[in-house]
Amino acid sequence: MHLDHSLSSSHSHHGPSAISADAHRPDGSRRALRIGLGGPVGSGKTATVAALCHALRDELSLAVVTNDIYTREDAEFLLREAVLPPERIAAVETGACPHTAIRDDISANLEAVEDLEDEVGPLDLILVESGGDNLTATFSKGLVDAQIFVIDVAGGDDIPRKGGPGVTTADLLVVNKTDLAPYVGSDLGRMAADAKAQRAELPVVFQSLRGDKGVAAVADWVRGQLAAWRAR
Amino acid sequence: MTRAALLVLADGRFPAGGHAHSGGAEAAVKAGRITDAASLEEFCRGRLHTAGLVSAALAAAAALGLDPVELDEAAEARTPSPALRTAARRLGRQMMRAARATWPHPELDALARLFPKGAHQPVVLGVAARAAGLGPADAAYCSAYESVSGAATATVRLLSLDPFDATGVLARLAPELDRVALAAADAARRAVDEGVDALPARSAPLLEIGAEAHAAWAVRLFAS
Numbered sequence: 001m002h003l004d005h006s007l008s009s010s011h012s013h014h015g016p017s018a019i020s021a022d023a024h025r026p027d028g029s030r031r032a033l034r035i036g037l038g039g040p041v042g043s044g045k046t047a048t049v050a051a052l053c054h055a056l057r058d059e060l061s062l063a064v065v066t067n068d069i070y071t072r073e074d075a076e077f078l079l080r081e082a083v084l085p086p087e088r089i090a091a092v093e094t095g096a097c098p099h100t101a102i103r104d105d106i107s108a109n110l111e112a113v114e115d116l117e118d119e120v121g122p123l124d125l126i127l128v129e130s131g132g133d134n135l136t137a138t139f140s141k142g143l144v145d146a147q148i149f150v151i152d153v154a155g156g157d158d159i160p161r162k163g164g165p166g167v168t169t170a171d172l173l174v175v176n177k178t179d180l181a182p183y184v185g186s187d188l189g190r191m192a193a194d195a196k197a198q199r200a201e202l203p204v205v206f207q208s209l210r211g212d213k214g215v216a217a218v219a220d221w222v223r224g225q226l227a228a229w230r231a232r
Numbered sequence: 233m234t235r236a237a238l239l240v241l242a243d244g245r246f247p248a249g250g251h252a253h254s255g256g257a258e259a260a261v262k263a264g265r266i267t268d269a270a271s272l273e274e275f276c277r278g279r280l281h282t283a284g285l286v287s288a289a290l291a292a293a294a295a296l297g298l299d300p301v302e303l304d305e306a307a308e309a310r311t312p313s314p315a316l317r318t319a320a321r322r323l324g325r326q327m328m329r330a331a332r333a334t335w336p337h338p339e340l341d342a343l344a345r346l347f348p349k350g351a352h353q354p355v356v357l358g359v360a361a362r363a364a365g366l367g368p369a370d371a372a373y374c375s376a377y378e379s380v381s382g383a384a385t386a387t388v389r390l391l392s393l394d395p396f397d398a399t400g401v402l403a404r405l406a407p408e409l410d411r412v413a414l415a416a417a418d419a420a421r422r423a424v425d426e427g428v429d430a431l432p433a434r435s436a437p438l439l440e441i442g443a444e445a446h447a448a449w450a451v452r453l454f455a456s
Contacts, residue, residue, distance in 0.1 A: 111326065
């Protein structure tokens with residue numbers, strides 16, 4: 001029963017599918033850049049994904065994985081908005097634990113991204129959207145190469161001060177719905193100062209998808225990540 | 233290899249996708265068949281002696297080194313519900329990924345090449361146990377325990393059941409779990425000489441029917 005393990009040290013390049021964060025696909029080609037979007041319920045993750053698809057789909061080959069908590073609603077929103085053809089959108093079911101599926105047990109999400117590359121690839125970029133969760137939810141480095149944490153001004157202007165792994169460690173913090181700030185009494189200056197204190201040099205974008213610039217700043221950040229990924 | 237590998241493989245946190253599945257508990261809760269700890273225990277007992285025994289025997293046979301393609305066919309024949317077949321293959325693929333990363337082994341690589349979209353989970357579990365240096369009874373224990381632990385933790389989430397009560401259910405089932413795991417390992421040893429038909433083929437029609445209904449729901453917490 002005791003088997004020889006010495007034969008299999010380089011498993012990740014020879015099997016039918018890569019195991020985790022490997023930068024190459026089984027055929028040796030480079031895989032797509034994967035960017036995760038997490039954040040609390042209702043902060044505008046799906047709307048940001050939809051806007052990013054609109055902004056980037058003419059220049060990049062794109063796909064999206066959604067992680068709904070108990071429905072396929074986010075995937076269906078993206079389909080209804082027709083931001084991408086349906087074969088470029090995959091939904092993962094998370095069994096009441098969205099943070100588990102993006103951090104502790106990423107196998108279903110890895111299968112979704114690999115199947116998308118097999119079926120509609122080659123792809124430049126895959127956006128992995130988490131189900132709405134709490135301030136501690138972050139993506140595993142085995143699943144994504146970079147992550148965006150999306151909060152909004154209406155969720156309370158004390159969220160950047162409270163911190164938590166999402167706010168403090170995400171590669172990009174997006175403060176969404178800035179157009180609502182005057183109506184909910186949120187102080188954008190205070191949010192910016194608190195975010196700076198929590199994140200030091202990590203970037204923060206204040207965004208209103210209803211404004212003229214829309215998702216432009218986040219789209220530029222994604223382009224920068226892709227350029228860095230390709231240069232690696 | 234070490235016996236403690238069994239603890240790694242059987243750990244509910246082993247990242248092989250199980251957390252998103254309820255083992256039929258979500259359908260049973262909706263149908264009113266699980267309402268409290270007592271009915272959860274009856275549900276788990278039924279699962280253990282049917283689907284649990286079958287999966288444990290398949291896992292034990294795979295751990296003994298029986299042909300995984302034949303075992304996969306045997307698993308398919310013992311799983312009438314298309315929804316459960318899909319779930320078993322999806323979980324098998326996820327188990328394969330976790331096992332190859334944890335216990336790299338040529339037999340796992342070969343099985344992954346044969347079934348790129350996943351073999352039945354108990355078969356993969358058995359080969360994973362083999363790669364970890366574990367024996368057929370270990371694989372049977374792991375599979376039999378999984379057949380009830382997933383349903384119990386899912387019910388904690390679905391009914392807000394007291395988690396101590398749910399764990400008590402699993403503890404009370406332990407003596408039966410011993411008997412099922414050992415019977416499964418015995419059947420697997422017989423299958424070495426007699427072929428896969430010697431493996432048990434018990435079924436739980438309500439689990440199969442419930443899985444088909446569940447797969448058609450528009451709103452659900454668990455994938456199966």
